[in-house]
Amino acid sequence: MLERMNHTMHEENRQGEAYAPFVNDPTAYNKKFYIESYGCQMNFSDSEIVASILNENGFGATRNFEEADLILINTCSIREKAEQTVRKRLSDLRTVKKNNPGALIGVLGCMAERLKAKFLEEEKLVDIVVGPDAYRALPGLIAEAETGQKAVNVLLSREETYADISPVRLDSNGVSGFVSIMRGCNNMCAFCVVPFTRGRERSRDPHSILKECTDLLNNGYKEVTLLGQNVDSYYWVPENIETGKPVNFANLLEMVALIDPSLRVRFSTSHPKDITDDVLYTMAKYENICNYIHLPVQSGSSRVLQLMNRTYTREWYMAKVDRIREIIPDCGISSDIIAGFCTETEEDHQDTLNIMRHSKYDMSYMFFYSERPGTLAARRYKDDVPEEVKKKRLDEIVKLQNALSRESNQHDVGKTFKVLIEGNSKKSDQDWMGRNSQNKVVVFPKENYPLNKGNYVMVKVYDCTGATLLGKIEP
Structure with missing residues (x-):
């Protein structure tokens, strides 16, 4: 569908990148899983559902894919480039199979649904293919793949909403x-x-x-x-x-x-x-x-x-x-x-x-x-x-x-906004970054105010770039 994207957003916005989950207590689980997500925020949300299902079935998260028993790539199919990115990532994971032949590699999400069983033929490394409505079937598919069989479930549902599953928050900012x-x-x-x-x-x-x-x-x-x-x-x-x-x-x-x-x-x-x-x-x-x-x-x-x-x-x-x-x-x-x-x-x-x-x-x-x-x-x-x-x-x-x-940003210069602090600015740990109600990123110096991530603060904007409002805390 779509080939190139330009956000015109501040670099601190996290959209469509890969991520790995936080590390669970390694003593609480028998096996380890690693997951990366690509594409829209719905895919990132789905990965949190998958993490919950895996936790319930004896898998703890790891940030190191080389030590994982199960590696999952949650895919996007909305652009050809997105699919190419996934194929390149799977190619990069060849070293895992060489060093740990028992590790399983699975593809989740929209690309899995679009290509279905063809994925197993196209990508020889893949052991498991799971569509967006079949995540509850993952434990059974993993067990099947552990026997050496290729496992696929891409059935779409008219009822599945995963409403009863409490997602595990992956790499969240906590805000x-x-x-x-x-x-x-x-x-x-x-x-x-x-x-x-x-x-x-x-x-x-x-x-x-x-x-x-x-x-x-x-x-x-x-x-x-x-x-x-x-x-x-x-x-x-x-x-x-x-x-x-x-x-x-x-x-x-x-x-x-x-x-x-x-x-x-x-x-x-x-x-x-x-x-x-x-x-x-x-x-x-x-x-x-x-x-x-x-x-x-x-x-x-x-x-x-x-x-x-x-x-x-x-x-x-x-x-x-x-x-x-x-x-x-x-x-x-x-x-x-x-x-x-x-x-x-x-x-x-x-x-x-x-x-x-x-x-x-x-x-x-x-x-x-x-x-x-x-x-x-x-x-x-x-x-x-x-x-x-x-x-x-x-x-x-x-x-x-x-x-x-x-x-648009220039019109905000001189205005004061209620900002929710999300964390440090990427450019300096002496600055906070957060967003106002209009979803604009605001960066401002911490100074000596007793504030923390998750606090609301009133910030007056004194300057801007094309993507970011620059402000100071209103005393």
């Missing part, structure tokens, strides 16, 4: 936690593999969501992000409609906000067609619901949006942005943008630049289009925009977004 509220996606966007790799939408029981959020708060966390491919379509119906009421996303958002006013609430991702006034009014009502919405546009051309099957026009999208600004005037808005989708003309490209100017995005994830096997676009359309044209248009999009990001 911000991610909570999955639903799985799958019903939107058949022409460029996207997610409906094929994660299945149909199903919403998680709100009571289990509230319990997980409360547990995070009780363990010292100060912020939760509610995750879903399209959170605004969350809709849970109780088994007995006579004794309970359906819960939509606006209802859920309010329920989480009411857990405790000190617990910040974020969410991602919103589909423009589904975000409602009820959600916006709920955000405006509660101070602890952050004023930030990730609202992917993908293209500014109504003609291209129709080909993409996005189900809205440019005019409709711009009206939605205007409505957000009307109800939440200081709301931060970010987006996803694709350059060079099938048949895109220069006029279509100019429409995208114009909708960016209208929306005044604080930041964007920007890509140029590359065809993904199995998608509607791959079956219906010819990928006919030359690569050099795609790159040129993407470069123009990136330059415009950089200018919009700098302009």
Whole structure:
């Protein structure tokens, strides 16, 4: 689908990188596992579910893959480059098999679901292939692989939400936690593999969501992000409609906000067609619901949006942005943008630049289009925009977004924000870094104030870069 990405975000943002878990007490477990995750935050959340399942079955975590009995790679399939990264990583792991022939290597997630058993043929090192809905089957698959058999389970489910599993927080900063509220996606966007790799939408029981959020708060966390491919379509119906009421996303958002006013609430991702006034009014009502919405546009051309099957026009999208600004005037808005989708003309490209100017995005994830096997676009359309044209248009999009990001940050100079401290700045342990409600990174000197990670502090912004606000603590 998507080939290149530019965050225009501060370097302290952690998006789509690999990570390994914290180390458990090595004496508490018989075997060790190591896990890396790539792609979206949903994959990172899934890895925490996997870690919990493995803990329950005698596996403790390690940061050193060379000593692991089980190595898992949780994969992304949204871009060709993402799959290439996984293949290279598997190749790098050849030394593990040489030094420890008994070690098992497994591939999880979207790439596993897309390629299924073919993965075992393509990647000779792989012993286990597990799709996103089959993580409960991991213990049995591991036992099967230990006998020398290749183990595969990529069955998709219409019910699985892992609602009863308490995730093990991997490499967390101890301040911000991610909570999955639903799985799958019903939107058949022409460029996207997610409906094929994660299945149909199903919403998680709100009571289990509230319990997980409360547990995070009780363990010292100060912020939760509610995750879903399209959170605004969350809709849970109780088994007995006579004794309970359906819960939509606006209802859920309010329920989480009411857990405790000190617990910040974020969410991602919103589909423009589904975000409602009820959600916006709920955000405006509660101070602890952050004023930030990730609202992917993908293209500014109504003609291209129709080909993409996005189900809205440019005019409709711009009206939605205007409505957000009307109800939440200081709301931060970010987006996803694709350059060079099938048949895109220069006029279509100019429409995208114009909708960016209208929306005044604080930041964007920007890509140029590359065809993904199995998608509607791959079956219906010819990928006919030359690569050099795609790159040129993407470069123009990136330059415009950089200018919009700098302009947005410059408007914040002189303002004071409530900032949640997430930890030290990467550039200096003499500075804190945190985020304001609009999801902007703020860096400021510690000075001699008695503050710690997880504290809220009022910070006045005195300068900025294109990606970061620079401030000082307000006495």
